[in-house]
Amino acid sequence: MTSLTLSGVSKSLGNQPILHNINFSLQPGTRLALVGASGSGKSTLLRLIAGFATIDAGSISLGNTLLSSPSEHLPAHRRGIGYVAQDGALFPHLTARQNIRFGLPRSAARDGRVTEVAELAALNPDLLDRYPHELSGGQQQRVSLARALAPQPRLILLDEPFSALDTGLRTRTRQAVIDTLQLAGTTTILVTHDHEEALTFGDSVGVIVAGHLEQLGTPSLVFDAPDTRELATFLGNALLLDAQAGAHPASVLTALGVVPVWHDRTAGATGGRTLMLRPSQLTVNVHQDAPNAEIVSFLPAGQYARVTLRLSDGTRIVVPVPATTAAGLAPRDQVTVSVLGGGVAYPSI
Amino acid sequence: MALAVLISIIAVGMLVPVGFIVSVGFDVGWSALAPLIFRPKVLELLTNTLLLVLIGVPICVVLGVGGAWLVERTTVPGRRVWAIVLAAPLAVPAFVSSYGWVSAIPSIGGLAGGVLIAVLAYYPLVYLPALATLRTLDPALEESARALGLSPFVVFVRVVLPQLWLAISGGALIVVLHLLAEYGAFALIRFDTFTTAIVAQFQSTFAGPAASALGVVLTGLCLVFLISEASTRGHRRYARVGSGAARPAPRASLGVFTVPALIALAGLAITALGVPGASLIHWLSRGQPWAQPELPGALGQTILFALGGAVATTLIALPVVWLSVRHSGRLSRVLEGAMYLASSLPTIIVALALVTVTLRLVPALYQTPATVIIAYVIVFLPRALVSMRSGLAQVPVELEQAAQSLGKSPFTSRMRVTFPLMAPSIGAAAALVGLGCANELTATLLLAPNGTRTLATQFWSVSSSAAYSNAAPYAVLLIALSIPAVTILFANTRKKLPT
Numbered sequence: 001m002t003s004l005t006l007s008g009v010s011k012s013l014g015n016q017p018i019l020h021n022i023n024f025s026l027q028p029g030t031r032l033a034l035v036g037a038s039g040s041g042k043s044t045l046l047r048l049i050a051g052f053a054t055i056d057a058g059s060i061s062l063g064n065t066l067l068s069s070p071s072e073h074l075p076a077h078r079r080g081i082g083y084v085a086q087d088g089a090l091f092p093h094l095t096a097r098q099n100i101r102f103g104l105p106r107s108a109a110r111d112g113r114v115t116e117v118a119e120l121a122a123l124n125p126d127l128l129d130r131y132p133h134e135l136s137g138g139q140q141q142r143v144s145l146a147r148a149l150a151p152q153p154r155l156i157l158l159d160e161p162f163s164a165l166d167t168g169l170r171t172r173t174r175q176a177v178i179d180t181l182q183l184a185g186t187t188t189i190l191v192t193h194d195h196e197e198a199l200t201f202g203d204s205v206g207v208i209v210a211g212h213l214e215q216l217g218t219p220s221l222v223f224d225a226p227d228t229r230e231l232a233t234f235l236g237n238a239l240l241l242d243a244q245a246g247a248h249p250a251s252v253l254t255a256l257g258v259v260p261v262w263h264d265r266t267a268g269a270t271g272g273r274t275l276m277l278r279p280s281q282l283t284v285n286v287h288q289d290a291p292n293a294e295i296v297s298f299l300p301a302g303q304y305a306r307v308t309l310r311l312s313d314g315t316r317i318v319v320p321v322p323a324t325t326a327a328g329l330a331p332r333d334q335v336t337v338s339v340l341g342g343g344v345a346y347p348s349i
Numbered sequence: 350m351a352l353a354v355l356i357s358i359i360a361v362g363m364l365v366p367v368g369f370i371v372s373v374g375f376d377v378g379w380s381a382l383a384p385l386i387f388r389p390k391v392l393e394l395l396t397n398t399l400l401l402v403l404i405g406v407p408i409c410v411v412l413g414v415g416g417a418w419l420v421e422r423t424t425v426p427g428r429r430v431w432a433i434v435l436a437a438p439l440a441v442p443a444f445v446s447s448y449g450w451v452s453a454i455p456s457i458g459g460l461a462g463g464v465l466i467a468v469l470a471y472y473p474l475v476y477l478p479a480l481a482t483l484r485t486l487d488p489a490l491e492e493s494a495r496a497l498g499l500s501p502f503v504v505f506v507r508v509v510l511p512q513l514w515l516a517i518s519g520g521a522l523i524v525v526l527h528l529l530a531e532y533g534a535f536a537l538i539r540f541d542t543f544t545t546a547i548v549a550q551f552q553s554t555f556a557g558p559a560a561s562a563l564g565v566v567l568t569g570l571c572l573v574f575l576i577s578e579a580s581t582r583g584h585r586r587y588a589r590v591g592s593g594a595a596r597p598a599p600r601a602s603l604g605v606f607t608v609p610a611l612i613a614l615a616g617l618a619i620t621a622l623g624v625p626g627a628s629l630i631h632w633l634s635r636g637q638p639w640a641q642p643e644l645p646g647a648l649g650q651t652i653l654f655a656l657g658g659a660v661a662t663t664l665i666a667l668p669v670v671w672l673s674v675r676h677s678g679r680l681s682r683v684l685e686g687a688m689y690l691a692s693s694l695p696t697i698i699v700a701l702a703l704v705t706v707t708l709r710l711v712p713a714l715y716q717t718p719a720t721v722i723i724a725y726v727i728v729f730l731p732r733a734l735v736s737m738r739s740g741l742a743q744v745p746v747e748l749e750q751a752a753q754s755l756g757k758s759p760f761t762s763r764m765r766v767t768f769p770l771m772a773p774s775i776g777a778a779a780a781l782v783g784l785g786c787a788n789e790l791t792a793t794l795l796l797a798p799n800g801t802r803t804l805a806t807q808f809w810s811v812s813s814s815a816a817y818s819n820a821a822p823y824a825v826l827l828i829a830l831s832i833p834a835v836t837i838l839f840a841n842t843r844k845k846l847p848t
Contacts, residue, residue: 087747
């Protein structure tokens, strides 16, 4: 098992900078999810690691092997890095079995390895003699994963492999892939534009914005304590409330009252504060003595209703409320909103 | 970089005929060229050729689009059979069709005869692209237009026809280029065009200035039509926005027009296929035409030339297609455009150029099979490019990258993934080129070594001496050889809707 190290990796296409000074290390057997908007450079980063493109600055190493630097470029086929493309990139003229066998050297043990990785990827043996067009999208992705795993690569790269699948199938396939990778113990990098996918896939999550790796950490750290307001909103619904310094240094005063600051991202900046809370941290209570919000409207959405509230300072926020609670609410009702836990403080803009 | 250099060399080679025309202008000089161009004979040829184009091409468009609409968008009975019957005349070389008519009606000739032969032989060149486009149009566009209150006829004029424009103008241009280049069909009915006149001049004065002067005018005419077609394309967009609705468009019921439509289709089939077919049957029953001793040799030589042309053209097309698809850019577009320009010149110009170049620069190549193959490459390269480009475009580069991530070198990845997936398109390209070579008459007549007998040249030599019975077996073999190419072209129009 070897670790992947990127040091100061930069890449431009023509005069257009795509990636700037990317640094990170990935420990053996771990999974990293890189999330970013379309055009952020995340797929380019994957292609640089795979060896499909050269880097302009920095270096990429796998264990003691230098893969890429501005003067060195180990070709893709000598890197021992598996790659699963967005649509699986199965060879259409080969059956699933032949696809999986493609990267294996000719030997008596080859068919045994095919069976082994097919089992690992939870592929029914009946599917192995079908052609890609005879398989469903989820099955194709599992064949693609089995094909990439078969030669026992040192690292596997997954380039938005679930994006073409519909919602239910995407969740099931993603879980199957995670289980397979966990069993195989293969170091993996996934790129995706879906923050939920990133947060559920990896041991760690990196957020790429406009070619910069803005934050890298565990999923809970990145979600609960984003480094910037922009990351906070990118990674999911975020409530941004005006705040003033509280009586206690680890708290702020907001329209919802005094709220603990669990992560301070103000870095000593003076002036006002903005507090970020996740909507799931709020609960709405009716029939309380000290209401601090008024219901503006609510929109039923299955198990939860999306309730729009106006706070005492006029700020409007949208909070998910269980449908059973929402059933007793009406516009103009006065309610009390409580905060569970603490928030993240940023300097005001 | 090496690929770009290789293709630049190929492009320069392809442009030899264009260089020839330019050099004729400089060599002969305007003072010598002007009297050869501005004379009554040239005016007569210009009138004949222009009238042939101006009358023949619109009729081809009407028949091609009308036929495609009938079989694709209406409930006309037997539409699957009619779809094939309407494409079938492509399998009958124009000079064979002309032979069928002139042997049935010896007095046929003049402009009317020329237009008749031209339309019957070439309207499928508009029909096939119109059919293919009609199949892939997004029915949601027409439904939206109907929902906006437009009648079916207005929808056809305002929504369908504009979307068919590229198919119509592209098909019409190909018809024009064929009409400018056709020799055998018009020579048989004694209708003079630039091409027939150039061949006649060449045969009487060899590569004299008169033939070259006519060649300059013919090339100018060809360029006028090429530029006109390109300028009509404009900047409008015809591609679907989004994937469109994945269902076929509804068919219109013809009602009381069903019988007139069937009569029109039957009339077209009888004139385009029935008359040449009946003539062939008639002449085959006279004497013992199959006993001609030259027949097996002609078939063998035709196959050899066709194979040589197909292999050479396909091999040359491969790097061009690779550059065009995998390294698309201004350079690849310029180089490819140069090749299309060279190929759009009438075959007689290509042949005259190669006669001149080989005689002046490489006499050892003069009247050798190699020169014939070079002519075939110049003339038929676009057929290979079109087929192979779509084949390569359907092999995403991600498949090669997937193979490389599995430890295969770039060369092995291409051999095991890209080329097997491209094989059908390479095969189709080779078939289309090979069968074009098998039917080719003008360049083969001028360039082939003495004693060469292909089916086309042998058919020509026999039929032009009015030995119609002896010509019939060659015609039958030429048609038989054309059937696979037409089948491939027709199959391409019947591909599934994109989903």
